[in-house]
Amino acid sequence: MQGVPEQFESPRDAAQFLHPPHRPGVELYRAHIVRHAFDPHTHEAFGLGAIESGAERFRYAGADHLASAGSLVLMNPEALHTGRAETEDGWRYRMIYLDRAALEEITGESGWWFADAVRPDPTRASRVTALLDALWHARAEPLAFDGLLLQLLETLRDHAHVGRPEGAERTQRFGGVIDYLHAHLDQRVSLESLAAVAGLSPFHFLRRFRDQYHVTPQQMLMALRMHDAKRRLGAGESPADVAAATGMADQAHLTRAFARRYGVTPARYQRQVRG
Structure with a gap:
């Protein structure tokens, strides 16, 4: 591109x-x-x-x-x-x-x-x-x-x-939030909607989430989006379709975000894993 x-x-x-x-x-x-x-x-x-x-x-x-x-x-x-x-x-x-x-x-x-x-x-x-x-x-x-x-x-x-990892109980507190993020990768997600899933006030949720995962919900969302992009690219979907499915503004946005996290562009990654 x-x-x-x-x-x-x-x-x-x-x-x-x-x-x-x-x-x-x-x-x-x-x-x-x-x-x-x-x-x-x-x-x-x-x-x-x-x-x-x-x-x-x-x-x-x-x-x-x-x-x-x-x-x-x-x-x-x-x-x-x-x-x-x-x-x-x-x-x-x-x-x-x-x-x-x-x-x-x-x-x-x-x-x-x-x-x-x-x-x-x-x-x-x-x-x-x-x-x-x-x-x-x-x-x-x-x-x-x-x-x-x-x-x-x-x-x-x-x-x-x-066996059961240390901290597993704490991680499960926000399991519903992570599931919600997975289900809404192609959408804009608000702090209020995530807090409602967790049953907390918005900024109380934000502080607790950050303390648990050491990233903000937005950083988590982007990480999940790019992981899903990897999966879709590996399955043969076009970068343009992947961008739309993962909530990116366009293919160029996907390319920049993907390269910053995995070190290769979506097109290059797809060529490598599909040979």
């Missing part, structure tokens, strides 16, 4: 996504980021990976985290996060995003969650990096891919907790 770049502003930044055709709920990602700063976003999936070189600083669960080379990155579903380089040469990393249902099917366990978003563990980080690289190259060999996928989760198993 005229006037909209197909890549990062800095030629030093690069990111790629990949979906294995045979395994729904799995997304591979690799990137080298130097200049770009990611707006708050969510993958609504487990985000598991390792830092190969450099260091990243990001906000997650209301706190700053520093992930340097040799660190594992272990994010729970629905958790909004940011990301920016902490070193002059940025950071190089690989991730896999696994829907909760996909992880449970692969492991045979339910209720995984991670207490620490960053775990320094050079030996295991090297193993995770190698497995993620092998997965990237095994995408056309389903049997090999699935075996590697199980190995990856077994490698991370003892960092995971199984």
